Amino acid sequence: MKYLLLIYNNQTIGTGPDPDAEARLQGHMTLVKELDAAGRLVSSAALGDGSGVRTVRLGAGGGVPAVTDGPFLEAKELLAGYYVVECDTIDEAAEVATRIPCGAGGAVEIRPVNEEVTDLVRGDIPHRS
Structure with missing residues (x-):
């Protein structure tokens, strides 16, 4: 299963x-x-x-x-990057997330990728009505 690991850095520290x-x-x-190996x-x-x-x-x-400038979210964290990883369980994805160096006050959000809907949108599987 694929997991999206969203990296948030706290822009207000230091x-x-x-x-x-x-x-x-x-x-x-x-x-x-x-991870690649x-x-x-x-x-x-x-x-x-x-800024852009x-x-x-x-x-x-x-x-x-x-269309407006900026993310203007009610949070101190800014989305700084991501990884998409293939793991058997969310616990394995969490282990990978603990190894991501996101800095003081940062966080990593783990989201499972809905591969069925992704494949459907891409046309990889037929739509069932």
Whole structure:
């Protein structure tokens, strides 16, 4: 089963240069190599700092979508990156998540991928009415 591991970093902790940034980068590089060698890595990416983010909200009742600057979520964490991993159980995905270096105050959210709906949307399986 595939799991999406969403990495959130707390953008309000500390100011100025981040002395742990290089160690986190090396940690990600090591983790990617290990997951890839084990055949568990499906995808991963680092995301931008949020300065170029746009949010699209659909209008009520099919109204015109509105595009606004920024994520403007009611949270101190910013979505910083993700991994998609292949694991047998959510506990295995949680073990991988504990190895993701997300920094002080950061968090990793684990979400199972709904592969049946994904395959249906992609046209990989016929739709049953």
